[in-house]
Amino acid sequence: xxxxxxxxxxxxxxxxxxxxxxxxxxxxxxxxxxxxxxxxxxxxxxxxxxxxxxxxxxxxxxxxxxxxxxxxxxxxxxxxxxxxxxxxxxxxxxxxxxxxxxxxxxxxxxxxxxxxxxxxxxxxxxxxxxxxxxxxxxxxxxxxxxxxxxxxxxxxxxxxxxxxxxxxxxxxxxxxxxxxxxxxxxxxxxxxxxxxxxxxxxxxxxxxxxxxxxxxxxxxxxxxxxxxxxxxxxxxxxxxxxxxxxxxxxxxxxxxxxxxxxxxxxxxxxxxxxxxxxxxxxxxxxxxxxxxxxxxxxxxxxxxxxxxxxxxxxxxxxxxxxxxxxxxxxxxxxxxxxxxxxxxxxxxxxxxxxxxxxxxxxxxxxxxxxxxxxxxxxxxxxxxxxxxxx
Ligand SMILES: *Cc1c(COP(=O)(O)O)cnc(C)c1O
Numbered sequence: 001x002x003x004x005x006x007x008x009x010x011x012x013x014x015x016x017x018x019x020x021x022x023x024x025x026x027x028x029x030x031x032x033x034x035x036x037x038x039x040x041x042x043x044x045x046x047x048x049x050x051x052x053x054x055x056x057x058x059x060x061x062x063x064x065x066x067x068x069x070x071x072x073x074x075x076x077x078x079x080x081x082x083x084x085x086x087x088x089x090x091x092x093x094x095x096x097x098x099x100x101x102x103x104x105x106x107x108x109x110x111x112x113x114x115x116x117x118x119x120x121x122x123x124x125x126x127x128x129x130x131x132x133x134x135x136x137x138x139x140x141x142x143x144x145x146x147x148x149x150x151x152x153x154x155x156x157x158x159x160x161x162x163x164x165x166x167x168x169x170x171x172x173x174x175x176x177x178x179x180x181x182x183x184x185x186x187x188x189x190x191x192x193x194x195x196x197x198x199x200x201x202x203x204x205x206x207x208x209x210x211x212x213x214x215x216x217x218x219x220x221x222x223x224x225x226x227x228x229x230x231x232x233x234x235x236x237x238x239x240x241x242x243x244x245x246x247x248x249x250x251x252x253x254x255x256x257x258x259x260x261x262x263x264x265x266x267x268x269x270x271x272x273x274x275x276x277x278x279x280x281x282x283x284x285x286x287x288x289x290x291x292x293x294x295x296x297x298x299x300x301x302x303x304x305x306x307x308x309x310x311x312x313x314x315x316x317x318x319x320x321x322x323x324x325x326x327x328x329x330x331x332x333x334x335x336x337x338x339x340x341x342x343x344x345x346x347x348x349x350x351x352x353x354x355x356x357x358x359x360x361x362x363x364x365x366x367x368x369x370x371x372x373x374x375x376x377x378x379x380x381x382x383x384x385x386x387x388x389x390x
Pocket of ligand 1: 059179
């Protein structure tokens with residue numbers, strides 16, 4: 001039995017510290033915009049190499065307020081990846097702007113920077129790469145494409161806290177970085193939370209203004225903002241967990257290395273044409289928010305029943321009490337809510353293939369070597385039983 005995620009084991013290791021932090025906030029009865037949020041902003045800004053960090057209520061709010069800060073509105077276009085969590089595109093749409101999708105690189109699953117130029121129009125106002133699964137997108141070519149048109153770059157770093165690109169921390173590379181503290185993220189709150197990072201004092205000021213209704217001073221509204229605030233209880237918990245994050249990240253990386261070793265020496269090692277393991281791009285420090293494998297082709301696990309190898313593998317793993325998840329089964333351009341954008345199946349073949357072929361295996365820091373071995377062995381059994389065609 002290998003759960004997909006095991007937050008209880010993590011909590012058991014830090015219970016006293018978390019409880020003390022929570023109780024400190026409860027005793028203070030200061031829940032909004034207090035010393036914990038301020039402390040976390042400083043500490044997280046330092047961790048991410050950003051002068052400014054502003055706590056917000058979720059990763060989704062981080063994206064929304066970052067887009068608001070650069071003035072995205074009706075009629076604008078924002079270029080982003082066709083393959084991500086919904087919020088990347090949803091935040092653009094909610095401001096009346098149009099998400100303009102580009103296809104992904106099939107190895108890193110991140111936005112293919114070569115396709116940006118072709119997607120730029122006079123209405124393009126920003127580029128939003130996503131650092132999917134914990135690895136940064138190819139930021140140098142993205143920044144180069146953006147610089148040609150003077151376009152701001154917003155990094156969706158929700159899955160990539162602590163990741164680095166050529167030594168630069170995720171969230172510090174573009175104009176703005178957006179983080180999520182959803183409980184299952186590498187740094188997870190006891191609920192929802194997020195952060196916007198930037199090195200630009202004017203953008204920081206704008207985000208800070210917008211994240212609290214546009215008050216300046218209170219009850220005098222300079223602009224229309226919202227309540228996008230992070231609260232003190234979440235910040236206090238996050239400050240405890242942030243201290244453990246570098247160690248947890250190293251464990252995730254070690255788990256990924258163990259997977260690679262065990263997969264290569266297992267029967268799956270002979271199948272590396274039908275199954276591929278995640279790859280680390282040159283100069284990228286991957287933080288393995290997810291360890292995502294790709295299972296190509298079709299398979300039959302019983303007579304007369306053929307379907308996508310990925311779905312059959314996922315079913316087999318679950319039958320054997322091994323947690324796994326599909327991130328994400330439908331690429332953004334094919335989501336029903338975006339039908340009016342006019343995209344069709346076939347528009348972004350790599351995003352579509354990834355949606356059909358990828359499967360995330362457990363990789364959380366508390367995972368034991370014996371559990372990784374169990375996942376690899378069970379995956380190998382599936383490959384031995386399944387009858388393949390591609
Ligand atoms: C989790 C996530 C978000 C949204 O974060 P929430 O805190 O859940 O609102 C945005 N983008 C990506 C890529 C994510 O993985």
